[in-house]
Amino acid sequence: MIKLLIVDDSEELREYLKILLKNYHNLEIFEAENFLETLLLCKKINFDIILLDLMLPDGNGSELCKNIRKNPKIYNNPFIIALTANTSQESINLNLELGCDDYIQKPFNNREFLIRLEKFIARVPVSYSEINYNGIKICLKNKAVFYLGECINLSKNEFELLSYFLINKGLLLSRDTILNNVWKDNFEISEKAVDQCLKRLRKKLPLLNEFLLSKRGLGYILK
Known part of the structure; x- marks a missing residue:
């Protein structure tokens, strides 16, 4: 916190x-x-x-x-x-x-x-070792994700994106902000990468369809 x-x-x-x-x-x-x-x-x-x-x-x-x-x-x-x-x-x-x-x-x-x-x-250093949210548990140390006790297989970018949303729950995050913090120095990545990665995350964790909202022209916010 x-x-x-x-x-x-x-x-x-x-x-x-x-x-x-x-x-x-x-x-x-x-x-x-x-x-x-x-x-x-x-x-x-x-x-x-x-x-x-x-x-x-x-x-x-x-x-x-x-x-x-x-x-x-x-x-x-x-x-x-x-x-x-x-x-x-x-x-x-x-x-x-x-x-x-x-x-x-x-x-x-x-x-x-x-x-x-x-x-x-967004600039406060993160010191979490584990994050829990609506049945999702993320272990930051070994980069493992569980939903209702079942291990969910995520790619590196999917894991980083999910972690970033959970850490910044309640904040409206623009695509630029997400790119700068998740993909960081990979300048060849476009804003569409956020949408594509998020689409895969929603399939693997369907509850995000209810709690992760898209604000047209502004970005995303996790309730």
């Missing part, structure tokens, strides 16, 4: 963000409302992503970011996305220099927010 921390003194905004992210089943969401609570949580939990309000009641979010970046052994090295109403170029430059990875203006457009966040979710 990807550990995401929402830092904001507004309970209303924290609840809104949790509702916005409820379909991202690979996220474990935590929340903090001030500077001190955030530091204490970051000492206990290695977060992968932090959504950080820069105006906190007991301290400056910029200083919080600076503190986290100066002490990676204590606070890990999470992606930090600043959420703020202050969009002056000076403020943007300062917080990027202090270690923020992105900067989103309040109030934000929901779709833009999710697109920006998804880019960081």
Whole structure:
């Protein structure tokens, strides 16, 4: 699971963000409302992503970011996305220099927010050894796939594609994104390779016909 921390003194905004992210089943969401609570949580939990309000009641979010970046052994090295109403170029430059990875203006457009966040979710290193989904079990170490206890024979690309969908369950993945992460440096492969590989996967695992949805012109999403 990807550990995401929402830092904001507004309970209303924290609840809104949790509702916005409820379909991202690979996220474990935590929340903090001030500077001190955030530091204490970051000492206990290695977060992968932090959504950080820069105006906190007991301290400056910029200083919080600076503190986290100066002490990676204590606070890990999470992606930090600043959420703020202050969009002056000076403020943007300062917080990027202090270690923020992105900067989103309040109030934000929901779709833009999710697109920006998804880019960081996709960059979180995967540390799974086994993935389970609706009767499918994938053993990443020995690259074995089982469905309801029966071993399913997959090609290398089929295995990598299925693993990528399961790891990114709930995310809308474009064909370009899939190609870059599954086929990687094989530049001779076209986007049709995704559709052809997926067609074979659907035959071998028919439940994907129900749960893996195609969004015309956008890509695919696993429910």
